[in-house]
């Protein structure tokens with residue numbers, strides 16, 4: 017028979033902050049408990065439920081759900097439920113059934129443990145107090161959640177992560193140019209949301225070829241353990257929903273998008289965040305939407321937080337881009353024409369921002385012109401006042417600077433696209449290597465020439481060829497080896513193409529020329545990549561692993577690893593277009609484009625494999641083309657029409673939309689090519705100017721606000737340099753039984769000792785442990801070394817064990833002091849604020865657990881302000897547990913009294929703690945609320961639900977903080993002894 021009955025009150029041993037639980041129902045296997053104060057319901061196995069029955073005794077003070085208090089005198093049991101009997105505040109004798117106890121009531125673990133003689137080690141008590149102190153400090157640090165990840169502190173990434181995580185249920189498109197760190201941004205966002213309790217479960221959907229890279233990045237840089245789910249794994253959970261097997265689930269898009277059954281399972285789960293990488297593949301047209309788009313659409317309707325990642329948002333066309341924005345905010349993105357008109361308006365806003373720099377102007381006429389440009393955009397009294405300050409000759413420099421900054425922020429906030437899309441470009445991020453193009457003209461082999469010349473001569477032949485080969489136009493022209501392969505039936509095409517295609521021998525020569533350097537080769541087609549590798553092997557004895565979309569995960573990673581290996585690795589890796597997308601190859605500086613893609617965005621994706629953060633050298637782009645071939649013409653279009661190789665310009669897809677069809681024709685005709693190049697160049701120049709002036713300028717301003725980024729970086733550095741961390745670590749590692757060995761160069765090796773407390777992350781008894789460093793620079797330099805910070809899982813786990821459990825919450829020590837005679841009793845009581853609230857409110861940012869220390873002497877005088885924690889701790893000596901127990905037994909009544917008195921002393925401090933937290937919360941949230949309200953008047957990108965959520969959050973936080981109580985967290989009994 018189960019010991020649980022519905023209505024009984026229990027408390028979670030590990031998570032006392034959940035408040036008082038009520039048994040909802042139970043059977044012989046499980047018990048379900050509702051923690052109403054924190055809006056959590058938990059189901060436990062009856063056999064191992066980490067729960068303690070709450071039962072009060074005579075003299076205990078309890079609180080009813082109606083708000084009145086009772087001093088317990090006696091209790092009785094009725095059908096398995098306790099009914100307390102005692103006096104209320106008015107002295108009336110009353111009964112209080114346990115079901116009517118206040119959900120927010122505390123269960124005083126330290127008190128009970130002490131009075132039943134359970135004492136912990138003295139140094140545990142010390143560590144517990146210090147943990148509470150540091151936890152309080154760290155939780156309020158503005159960099160919380162961004163300081164732990166092993167990443168370089170890069171302005172635009174930290175700005176984005178900070179901005180996005182400040183929002184309710186962020187739904188954004190991360191659209192930085194290739195290689196600027198979208199994966200890192202998504203990781204930072206996820207890490208911070210997880211750490212602050214605002215997200216618990218995330219589903220991450222990435223192209224098949226990137227699953228492993230994501231898995232490794234999330235683990236290595238963010239210490240996040242992710243479950244990689246595929247069909248094989250899913251089948252192993254035949255009786256349940258495989259998506260329920262992990263909190264963070266990573267899955268391949270190809271797998272999920274093609275599998276309706278698994279999609280239904282994914283949709284049935286409760287996620288806080290959806291992340292979709294390479295989101296430009298989610299195809300959508302007004303006539304039909306692809307399975308990927310439909311799947312993400314359904315998921316994004318149900319999931320609050322959505323991050324879509326793409327470097328080339330418009331690769332599939334503007335409409336498709338618009339459709340992706342609609343996934344993020346369906347209310348706002350309903351009308352494509354309106355969206356286009358809004359974008360046109362950004363020119364004015366960008367001009368207004370530039371005009372801010374021109375004020376105050378030298379002449380009245382200039383000043384009037386600048387004001388007119390700003391006036392054309394702003395229409396609020398607050399902006400107008402700032403503008404007056406800026407233009408006013410009497411204002412001093414500081415006032416003007418502040419006004420300029422605030423106005424810039426307001427213009428960006430209220431009129432930009434920045435709330436939904438973030439796009440950084442190399443141009444404004446800076447510090448990227450140059451690109452050098454090397455074109456090699458090769459003779460067109462006769463097997464290709466034969467077909468191409470015939471197409472030129474005979475207009476109908478192209479159509480026949482398309483039917484015969486099944487290839488698309490113009491692929492059939494620009495990938496001659498694919499065309500040759502497709503004509504395999506022709507006896508003239510019996511020889512493999514690589515036998516006669518001069519690009520293969522040319523590539524072998526290049527490999528020799530670059531010496532020990534590595535070369536990444538990208539070809540459009542998977543078969544080209546595979547057969548090219550074969551050609552390199554047969555003709556040059558060169559082993560080239562191949563990387564393409566058809567490989568299994570293991571094969572792909574083996575190929576990438578073979579290429580990445582510095583010492584024994586291969587010199588060359590051959591990739592297909594799709595296979596290489598998103599991969600990191602910045603350790604290599606030579607890129608061979610074995611052929612050219614048709615779309616400018618794909619060209620940029622290719623270069624982006626090398627041109628990424630971390631690239632140390634100028635990038636060498638090698639392109640072989642056949643003389644007078646469609647490929648050579650395509651190259652000219654790229655070079656002369658849009659200067660595509662020198663840098664990403666971000667207008668490629670617009671040019672392709674405008675000229676894609678003509679291009680296909682011009683590939684066969686020099687004359688129309690000349691015309692096409694001239695037209696393309698003209699549009700390129702115009703678009704570039706427009707972009708510079710309008711949307712791009714705004715996107716750039718929006719995607720990184722340097723002053724804000726600098727603040728976040730400063731806060732992270734403060735945590736990086738925190739002198740308290742090494743001291744804390746030393747004590748904590750010692751107490752938890754982790755051996756630490758100094759390896760030199762700021763690196764230590766952490767290893768479990770035989771006495772280690774079990775269950776610490778990364779440490780298993782009998783195994784090797786790991787190397788770690790407190791230095792960010794050292795951690796970044798070494799793949800095998802972890803970054804130790806306050807956010808490292810080991811540190812967090814050690815802190816959590818103390819904060820959530822009862823480790824070290826009682827102690828007894830001896831004090832020898834010449835001024836105090838022996839035999840006296842003192843109590844050192846540590847109270848802690850307790851503010852039960854739903855996790856999503858993240859109440860800790862305003863009121864993290866705060867310690868109130870009360871030191872009472874035997875007569876009940878409060879000595880806390882005279883004797884510090886540290887000063888006292890270093891004069892204390894330990895005592896055997898049995899002796900401690902006897903001492904406590906002897907002084908039971910006296911201790912009870914001191915505990916009660918300590919509570920009253922501590923209570924006096926509570927109002928000021930609550931008030932300070934309320935003020936912090938109101939200052940922050942009222943500021944955010946008024947910003948958002950002002951914003952929503954101008955910028956339809958502010959969702960109605962964001963405003964409501966913020967107002968609700970403020971109200972909920974207000975009442976949660978108001979309800980803060982103090983709980984005795986730990987108690988140390990100190991007995992004085994004579995100095996001989």
Ligand SMILES: Nc1ncnc2c1ncn2[C@@H]1O[C@H](COP(=O)(O)OP(=O)(O)OP(=O)(O)O)[C@@H](O)[C@H]1O
Pocket residue numbers: 166167168169170173192193194195196197198199200201326327597598599600602624625628629630
């Ligand atoms: N802050 C950082 N610290 C260290 N390395 C970084 C940082 N940001 C980016 N990198 C490295 O730069 C490379 C590119 O980053 P990432 O893969 O996040 O870019 P991306 O924008 O997602 O690229 P793509 O558009 O190709 O998908 C990766 O190797 C990443 O590890």
